[in-house]
Amino acid sequence: MGERPIIGITSYAQPAxxxxxxxxxxxxxxxxxxxVERAGGRALVVPPSVDGVDETLDxxxxxxxxxxxxxxxxxxxxDRDEMTDPAQAHRDAGEMALLRRALERDVPTLAICRGFQLLNVVRGGDLDQHLPDTVGHEGHREVLGAFSEHAVEVKSGTRLSEIxxxxxxxxxxxHHQGVGSVxxxxxxxxxxxxxSLEGLEDPERRFAVGVLWHPEMEEDKRLFEALVAxxxxYRSERKGN
Incomplete structure (x- = not known):
């Protein structure tokens, strides 16, 4: 199996x-x-920061x-919708800097829920700030603090469909927000x-896959296994093996 690749996980920055x-x-x-660890990687928690982005990705x-x-x-x-959370500028700035540079350096990236939305924003897209106003129901987040279940259809020929x-x-x-313009x-x-859109990817990158749902909460770890693989x-190429 070889060495376990090091997988950074961006972190919440808030009182606990x-x-x-x-x-x-x-x-x-x-x-x-x-x-990450069940998929064969070694997890490393990454606090948000606009400084040291390349050192982190190194x-x-x-x-x-x-x-x-x-x-x-x-x-x-x-403009802010009344249903949108209060701003957390430190996390936004730090994660945007990290994501932009990760994409530039072609570091394998899996973007989940907020991360999926961040991927779209970093690429110049925008968000639907309160999805129930658009789709007419609360099925994507019926109860705060609990996960809802629904099905998704996946486009053939995409990296996501391969996985x-x-x-x-x-x-x-x-989630209560979704993607507006892509x-x-x-x-x-x-x-x-x-x-409503639930998946995005950049086919020009080696692995830049975003999903609006939470695969970490599922028994199915195929998305994490694909990222770790x-x-x-990527690790082998960097080390010249």
């Missing part, structure tokens, strides 16, 4: 509570870590852009039954 403590924290749900063989708080509409030139096939019957979903160079790859090849 444990025991008697409540402090600012850089954290990720542990399902991301377990998914030690990573792949990156997972995790879910979390809504992206500031200022980043895509929109998970033509249909996924029960994705784990928790960013430059990105290909639409998957849709929910209501027609590509990261292993």
């Amino acid at each position: 509570r444990w025991g008697a403590w409540e402090l600012k924290a850089a954290l990720v749900p542990y399902d991301y870590v377990e998914s 030690v990573l063989d792949g990156v997972v852009f995790s879910g979390g708080i809504d992206i500031d509409p200022d980043t895509y030139g929109a 998970i096939g033509a249909r996924h019957d029960a994705v784990q979903s928790s 960013g430059e160079g990105l290909v639409e790859t998957a849709w929910a039954e209501d027609g 590509e990261a292993r090849r």
Whole structure:
């Protein structure tokens, strides 16, 4: 199997509570870590920062852009909808810098939920700030703090279809925002039954795949296995093997 590739996971940057403590924290749900490690990678939590982006990527063989708080509409030139989360400028700026550079350097990248939205924004696209207003239902996030399930159809001939096939019957979903206009160079790859976009990828990159659902919450780890496999090849090439 060879060396385990190092997979960075972007982290939430917000107050958290444990025991008697409540402090600012850089954290990720542990399902991301377990998914990476079950797929054969070694997980490394990456706090948001606009500094040291290349130094960070120098030690990573792949990156997972995790879910979390809504992206500031200022980043895509929109007015704030009343349903949009308060801005978290530090995380937005740090993750955008990391994602732009990861794409430039062709580092294998899996973008999940917020990460999927970030991929679109970084490429000049924008977001639908409250999807229920567009699709007419709450099926993508029925209850805060719990995952909803729905099916997605996947476009044939895409990297995503190579990994998970033509249909996924029960994705784990928790979002109220979606993609508006699609960013430059990105290909639409998957849709929910209501027609909302659930997948994007950049076919010019070795692995730049985004999904709006949460594969880390599924028993099916094929997306993480595909990322880790590509990261292993990337690591081998960098080391000249």
